[in-house]
Amino acid sequence: MSTGGCNGSTQVEQQGPGPDEVVVETSATPSRAVIWLHGLGADGHDFEPIVPALRAPDTRFVFPHAPVRPITINGGMGMRAWFDIDSLDRDMSLDEVGLAESVARVHALVQRERDRGIAADHILIAGFSQGGAIALVAGLTVDPAPAGIIALSTFITQRYQPTLASTIKDPSVPVFMAHGTQDPVVQFAFGQHAAQFLVDHGITVDWHQYPMGHAVCPPEIEHIGAWMRQRLDV
Numbered sequence: 285m286s287t288g289g290c291n292g293s294t295q296v297e298q299q300g301p302g303p304d305e306v307v308v309e310t311s312a313t314p315s316r317a318v319i320w321l322h323g324l325g326a327d328g329h330d331f332e333p334i335v336p337a338l339r340a341p342d343t344r345f346v347f348p349h350a351p352v353r354p355i356t357i358n359g360g361m362g363m364r365a366w367f368d369i370d371s372l373d374r375d376m377s378l379d380e381v382g383l384a385e386s387v388a389r390v391h392a393l394v395q396r397e398r399d400r401g402i403a404a405d406h407i408l409i410a411g412f413s414q415g416g417a418i419a420l421v422a423g424l425t426v427d428p429a430p431a432g433i434i435a436l437s438t439f440i441t442q443r444y445q446p447t448l449a450s451t452i453k454d455p456s457v458p459v460f461m462a463h464g465t466q467d468p469v470v471q472f473a474f475g476q477h478a479a480q481f482l483v484d485h486g487i488t489v490d491w492h493q494y495p496m497g498h499a500v501c502p503p504e505i506e507h508i509g510a511w512m513r514q515r516l517d518v
Contacts, residue, residue, distance in 0.1 A: 306347040308335050314344040316406040316516045317397040319390060321348065321415030323437075324355070325363045331412065334500070338509040341518050344402075346393060350415075353382065366418045374474050375442045383421065383444075390422035394430065406516055410434035413470055413498065417441075420459070420478070421448060424487075429454035432515040434508060435461050437498055439474040440481055455486040460511045462504050464496035 306328040318340070322330040328347035335345050354360045356370040367382030390409060397407055407430045411419030416438025423433035425448075438461075440448065459482055463475035472493070479489045490511060494501050 304349055306332050306349075308332060308345040308347070309343070310335070310340060310345075311342045314342050315402060316340070316343040316408075316518060317346065317400075317402045318343060318408045318410055318512065318516075319346045319348070319393050319397070320434075321366065321386075321390070321409075321411035321418050322350065322364070323411075323413030323415050324365050324369065327364050331500075334505055337502075337505050338512060340509065340512050340516065343516065343518065344397070346397075348389065348393065350386070366414050369414065372469065372471075374439065374471075374477060378441055378443050383418070386418045387422045387425065390418060391426050394422075394426055404428040405431045408432050408434060408512060408515060410436070411438065412436045412500065413438055420482075423457060423459075424448065424452045424454075427453045429457045432458045432460065432511075434512070435459060435478070436500060436504075436508075437463050437467055437470050437475065438478065439470055440478040442477075445481055449481075449485055452485060452487075456488075458488050458490065458515065460490045460492070460508065462492040462494065462500075462507070464499060464501075465493050466496060467498045469498035 320331050322328060328349045332347055350364040350366045352362045353365050354362050355365055356368055366386040368379035370377050394407055398404060409419045409423040409430050416435040419433055420435050423430055461479050463472055465472050479491050482489050492507055494504055
């Protein structure tokens with residue numbers, strides 16, 4: 285993930301991360317939460333630096349690490365990933381086991397925040413690239429619904445669309461989507477197709493596009509922060 289230098293000045297308190305996650309809190313007793321999933325080959329530290337720029341007070345950011353697993357498209361090399369991937373085609377085959385495990389983990393993280401006293405409508409699920417795909421599936425299938433979903437530079441595989449369509453819990457969940465028009469990894473058209481799929485199923489999508497590659501840029505972070513603060517009512 286490339287952010288092009290977008291750190292802000294908000295003070296954050298970093299809690300001692302466990303072995304499976306990075307946690308950043310913007311107050312001593314947060315009443316909102318954001319669960320943010322990294323992309324293929326990265327880890328939970330990847331988006332940690334942008335927290336100040338999001339200017340989200342009273343919020344706990346949870347950045348889980350994906351497990352290390354062999355990735356077919358990379359010759360079976362082991363790396364952190366939410367599911368195996370064999371191609372960058374929209375019709376890629378689906379690692380149903382890995383996807384189900386990752387979705388279940390996000391659902392468990394949402395429940396943990398609720399057990400800590402944070403209401404479902406004060407929880408956002410976010411993700412970049414492969415993490416964005418999991419964020420979409422997890423956010424649309426968790427019950428009760430979250431405050432919203434942030435899906436960046438991502439996709440919904442064509443083969444999984446019928447399954448997702450049949451398991452959406454609440455189509456009123458708002459979705460923020462953003463994509464680089466010059467993305468060489470997840471094609472811009474893949475993001476557009478995913479957004480159209482959501483719209484076709486009654487989901488409101490706030491779509492943004494930027495002249496960039498497979499990355500996150502400062503204007504995008506400003507837009508994410510504004511949308512996040514609105515959804516979390518801060």
